[in-house]
Amino acid sequence: AQSVTQLDSHVSVSEGTPVLLRCNYSSSYSPSLFWYVQHPNKGLQLLLKYTSAATLVKGINGFEAEFKKSETSFHLTKPSAHMSDAAEYFCVVSLFGYSTLTFGKGTMLLVSP
Amino acid sequence: GAVVSQHPSRVICKSGTSVKIECRSLDFQATTMFWYRQFPKQSLMLMATSNEGSKATYEQGVEKDKFLINHASLTLSTLTVTSAHPEDSSFYICSASPRFDATQHFGDGTRLSIL
Numbered sequence: 001a002q003s004v005t006q007l008d009s010h011v012s013v014s015e016g017t018p019v020l021l022r023c024n025y026s027s028s029y030s031p032s033l034f035w036y037v038q039h040p041n042k043g044l045q046l047l048l049k050y051t052s053a054a055t056l057v058k059g060i061n062g063f064e065a066e067f068k069k070s071e072t073s074f075h076l077t078k079p080s081a082h083m084s085d086a087a088e089y090f091c092v093v094s095l096f097g098y099s100t101l102t103f104g105k106g107t108m109l110l111v112s113p
Numbered sequence: 114g115a116v117v118s119q120h121p122s123r124v125i126c127k128s129g130t131s132v133k134i135e136c137r138s139l140d141f142q143a144t145t146m147f148w149y150r151q152f153p154k155q156s157l158m159l160m161a162t163s164n165e166g167s168k169a170t171y172e173q174g175v176e177k178d179k180f181l182i183n184h185a186s187l188t189l190s191t192l193t194v195t196s197a198h199p200e201d202s203s204f205y206i207c208s209a210s211p212r213f214d215a216t217q218h219f220g221d222g223t224r225l226s227i228l
Binding site: 032034036041042043044045046049090094098099100101103104105106 | 115156220221224
């Protein structure tokens with residue numbers, strides 16, 4: 001069984017400052033981990049994924065995440081927030097090689113000018 | 114690459130109407146497609162998983178006679194909400210996984226409003 005905990009329901013940052021969205025996971029076996037972003041009334045867009053290769057994963061739009069097995073974490077970061085980054089972010093886990101996903105509850109990122 | 118198109122984006126119809134939502138993988142073959150429902154300010158809830166050419170697997174609590182799923186080809190899955198009622202109003206999202214890749218790629222969702 002697997003589970004995902006997103007530690008913050010809301011994160012507020014100013015434009016140009018760093019972004020940190022926290023995610024902890026639990027998985028009985030080797031996990032695949034994903035971050036998706038959802039803008040209002042839209043589907044989910046894949047930002048990045050970890051599938052047992054490099055532990056530091058670079059994604060689209062300047063986002064990256066680091067897989068830390070000892071801490072069971074997969075936090076999402078970006079050096080400098082942009083207004084267009086304001087959206088809901090979901091941390092997601094699956095068993096490696098399997099497509100069924102377990103979603104976190106989401107973190108709403110708010111970006112102020 | 115890996116584009117999923119979902120249509121329509123919004124539907125408003127009367128109670129008792131049946132509504133069909135299409136999900137297409139535009140640039141890859143999708144052996145597995147998924148249908149989700151999302152309530153306001155909540156995460157996605159998996160409704161069913163469909164594999165091309167076989168019956169869909171429904172999650173516990175999802176009425177298979179209410180939510181009919183057809184996955185007739187490697188690029189198309191449809192969800193039909195039969196005899197829709199106001200409580201079926203929601204945001205429905207599909208996703209698709211390419212062959213030999215478990216990553217799910219999502220459509221833009223369908224906002225269903227039943228009056």
